[in-house]
Amino acid sequence: MKIEGKENIPSNNGVLLCSNHIHLLDPPLVGAFLKRQTRFMAKAELFQAPILKQLLPKLGAFPIRRGMSDRQAMRTGLKLLKESEVVGLFPEGTRSKTGKLGKGLTGVGFFALRSNAAVIPCAVIGSYKWFSTLKVVYGPPVDMETLRERKASPEEATQLIMQGIQQLLNENSKREKQD
Template identity: 35%
Template structure:
């Protein structure tokens, strides 16, 4: 499979009524309740597809990532969730991609790659599971194929505070009010991904950028000082 050139990039398809309604409802309810604030969202291009990679703090992560953006995110979810009455229909309306755990990994990668090529922003949590203590865990290399073959930017993002609102250990999935901070780091260009080398080098590159964005989000939450940005080297500024 060959990577598309930037000239082949397609504009994002319409977000859809489900996303528009959900975002409006969440801005009214979840945003003030969770205290979501973000910096760097303007770094996410609105005119082409891309890969959004963030640390995984909570079931709230898709919400806190989507609220600061002016475009929808196509997330990946296990196919069993689509069998839940009403919720499954909602996931489909939100353009969520079903991935079967017992299916070949290439099937899920093809679906996500096709979405990026259609101009969609595909969101993944490369740790593979929610954090147990709020820290960033090691990344799994499954995203590397998408980063290499899509020919689109990779957007590293750091989330802080969602874990405190709804930790993995909580038996009832009811969030408490909080102060969630989201930092969109410096995008990683397709050429930078290619130049990084092998799979583990690309994982290390992305992990470093997510770690820098996460550290900036943690400091912002703890000190109240909004970060001025995350520079091209991945260091908080």
């Protein structure tokens, strides 16, 4: 395991932590190395499973119904950000089957624009296979102020956040090749 960029996570105020998603273990991995609890938005179906329905709320996760506008999940996320919590999202909405970063959904742009939270891109790089290196990189905050001031669309904000995640992936794949 390698962890980089923890200093980019503010110690107070709301944080919107946005990561790529390559494996089921990404949520605990992305949140485990931070001093603050990360409250992940998780698909509602997980809250139906016998063990998970009791475990997920205790871990701070909250449900979202995918494929529709879930107003309750949006209110919960904004409330948590306003209360200076760390909210973790996987903007692609699902795991990548190819390992490549997919298109981000506009919900992440909505949270970024409607809150004053720091938006932190994060990249999970590598493989969960035995004897391979897995790295979590927390990038510097994405500057959302200009977009907030000019009331940009959630699509535009999402694009900027996805660029931040892709940049982390690109920089770290170059470094891996050089090493």
